[in-house]
Amino acid sequence: MHRVEFYKKRGFTVESFMTELRYYSVDHAKLAASLKLExxxxxxxxxxxxxxxxxxxxxxxxxxxxxxxxYLRPCLQAYKKLVFVATDAEGKLTGYVVAINMTGEVSYGIFPLYGDTEQVQSDxxxxxxxxxxxxxxxxxxxxDNNAPVARMIExxxxxxVLNSKRLYTKHEVKLPFKKVGSVLNYVAFGI
Structure with a gap:
């Protein structure tokens, strides 16, 4: 947020949605109790x-x-062992998630997590x-527009650890927020 004015001075004119950067340590024993599984x-x-x-x-x-x-083709190829898809009973894709290897203190980024419903995202x-x-x-x-995912992750x-505002140069990006658990872009946080 402290850089919004900096980017506005450099041509970013459209303020869009807010995002939250969150950290988590994987705990397999607590996953079932933490996630809403049906x-x-x-x-x-x-x-x-x-x-x-x-x-x-x-x-x-x-x-x-x-x-x-x-962008997505090489990403899926590089991380294919950590990509999962959700389908309905007829085989229609209803979501996907990618875990991307990172370096430093953070081992993986969940970029993106998309799903048609809260349950798909949870699964x-x-x-x-x-x-x-x-x-x-x-x-x-x-x-921050997807309250069910925020509750799930919490x-x-x-x-x-960080709130940020998406800024764009030409037009606002309108995402179907109920379907977005974590966005695709992670470049700024490749720690």
């Missing part, structure tokens, strides 16, 4: 595979409002956290 035969979470690429790209475009395949969160080593320090970059015991 049996739902319509939510199937599974590891990502190359055959799912186009479905993930299409789903991402429905969230972002634009094609981000040039994806559980799956990706269980795939990470116990005790790993991770980070999320959550929009129930895990995550701590907010």
């Amino acid at each position: 049996d739902d035969a319509n939510i199937i979470v599974k590891p990502y595979s190359e055959e799912m690429l186009q479905a993930v790209l299409d789903y991402d475009k429905s969230i972002a409002g634009q094609d981000r395949g040039d 994806l969160m559980r799956q990706v956290l269980m795939a990470l080593p116990n005790g790993s320090k991770i980070t999320f970059y959550t929009p 129930a895990l015991g995550a701590k907010t």
Whole structure:
């Protein structure tokens, strides 16, 4: 927030949504108690595979409002062992999550976590956290407009360490916030 005026002076004119940077240490033993888990035969979470690429790209475009395949393809390839997708009973993609390796004090970033419903986001969160080593320090970059995800992440015991405002040069980015648990962009926080 202390840099908003700095960026405005450099051409960033559109103020958009607020985000919160949160840190969490993975605790496998507490995950089930922390996350709202319900049996739902319509939510199937599974590891990502190359055959799912186009479905993930299409789903991402429905969230972002634009094609981000040039960035997302190499990201999915690089981190494919830590990418999970959610589908409904008919096989339609309803969300995805990526855990990205980081360096320094933080081991992984959850960038992004997208899901059609709160339950899809919770199921994806559980799956990706269980795939990470116990005790790993991770980070999320959550929009403040998604109260259910904020509650879910706080129930895990995550701590907010930074609030920031998204700024843009031409137009406001309008995300379907109920579907966004953690945004894709993590560059500023590659600690």
